[in-house]
Amino acid sequence: MLRLGIDLGGTKTEIIALDDVGRELLRKRVTTERGDYDVTLQTIVSLVDDTERELGDRGSVGIGTPGALSPATGLMRNCNSTWLNGQALRDDLIQRLDRDVLIENDANCFALSEATDGAGAGHRVVFGVILGTGVGGGVVVDGKLLTGPNRIAGEWGHNPLPWPRDEERPGPACYCGKNGCIETFLCGPALSRDHAQHNGMEISTHEIVSAAAQGEACSLASLERYEDRLARALANVINILDPDVIVLGGGMSNIPRWHQRVPELWTQWVFSDRVDTPLLRNRHGDSSGVRGAAWLGS
Ligand SMILES: [Zn+2]
Structure with a gap:
């Protein structure tokens, strides 16, 4: 199964595609357009579409960002990319990508990566x-x-x-x-x-x-x-x-x-x-x- 990961940072947005054993199939990065939420959504959707077209397969999608999703409201909070705060990033991406999307802060993504096939494996x-x-x-x-x-x-x-x-x-x-x-x-x-x-x-x-x-x-x-x-x-x-x-x-x-x-x-x-x-x-x-x-x- 194809796994797509997106690192949504303040200056760059990066996508990676991994296979089942964590081999990197593709990686691409673009500059983050700061300040415009709709552009952020469109950037993520394009990265996913382009990657899946190139690899000829559909994948799961996970997002890492410096902020976090509030469990109470479903809205983003604590983002230093401040234009994301208060936005329903997960719901909006679920709708546009037509699949479940998981969002975690970058420290959690780091821990999961190192536990899965890194130093903590x-x-x-x-x-x-x-x-x-x-x-x-x-x-x-x-x-x-x-x-x-x-x-x-x-x-x-x-x-x-x-x-x-x-x-x-x-x-x-x-x-x-x-x-x-x-x-x-x-x-x-x-x-x-x-x-x-x-x-x-x-x-x-x-x-x-x-x-x-x-x-x-x-x-x-x-x-x-x-x-x-x-x-x-x-x-x-x-x-x-x-x-x-x-x-x-x-x-x-x-x-x-x-x-x-x-x-x-x-x-x-x-x-x-x-x-x-x-x-x-x-x-x-x-x-x-x-x-x-x-x-x-x-
Ligand atoms: Zn403090």
């Missing part, structure tokens, strides 16, 4: 983490996304940073209206902002990582503060969910030392005499969003 409970512009997460159990009545399962980014140290209180203001959310400490810009606060000079994540690799003490200290926070935040997840594996994704996950250092640190926070949870690098990288969207249809 073969594990029962997979916690997929996005450390990117935002901090999100998704939970896959026995190959299926855990959703829940509020559809926020795995959304750990707006929990408070656990076991805060004195200098971490109340923590940076978050766009959600609270202070000290995990996202404000672990998102893409957080490392360089934290470095600037301690050293008075703003340099990029990349510059901090390479300076630390050369033994520069202040940059090394910034990485250590970040991984200490990541360890505490993930220890909290392990205490509640105890997943079989945790897979890291997003731009901030590409720093190799996290994978060794964080499991060394989290043992002191997990309520267990030893911690055997593997912390893995993702397999599909930036493709996990669109691949996970395709797996929604299985």
Whole structure:
């Protein structure tokens, strides 16, 4: 069976076609026309039509987007592509594509992709983490996304940073209206902002990582503060969910030392005499969003 996945992003819209075993049959991307909902619908319909014509087959359709469908209203919410908010995206696509369409946020698509045939394959409970512009997460159990009545399962980014140290209180203001959310400490810009606060000079994540690799003490200290926070935040997840594996994704996950250092640190926070949870690098990288969207249809 053909599975079509669409990654509906703020700047580009991408489609992928997978076969039963996850082989990529086709991939195409177009620029997202910002601000016009009808154009967004038409873009998705054209991508699906063109793909199916080219492959000579009809497929299931899953959509990954940074926002979410409200279970109460069936309308989109929390989209940073703001023209989607308040729209009945799923119903409109079901009607235009004449089949069921599933929509999930990009962290859930990431988790599903890595659990299905990525780094988490073969594990029962997979916690997929996005450390990117935002901090999100998704939970896959026995190959299926855990959703829940509020559809926020795995959304750990707006929990408070656990076991805060004195200098971490109340923590940076978050766009959600609270202070000290995990996202404000672990998102893409957080490392360089934290470095600037301690050293008075703003340099990029990349510059901090390479300076630390050369033994520069202040940059090394910034990485250590970040991984200490990541360890505490993930220890909290392990205490509640105890997943079989945790897979890291997003731009901030590409720093190799996290994978060794964080499991060394989290043992002191997990309520267990030893911690055997593997912390893995993702397999599909930036493709996990669109691949996970395709797996929604299985
Ligand atoms: Zn928040």
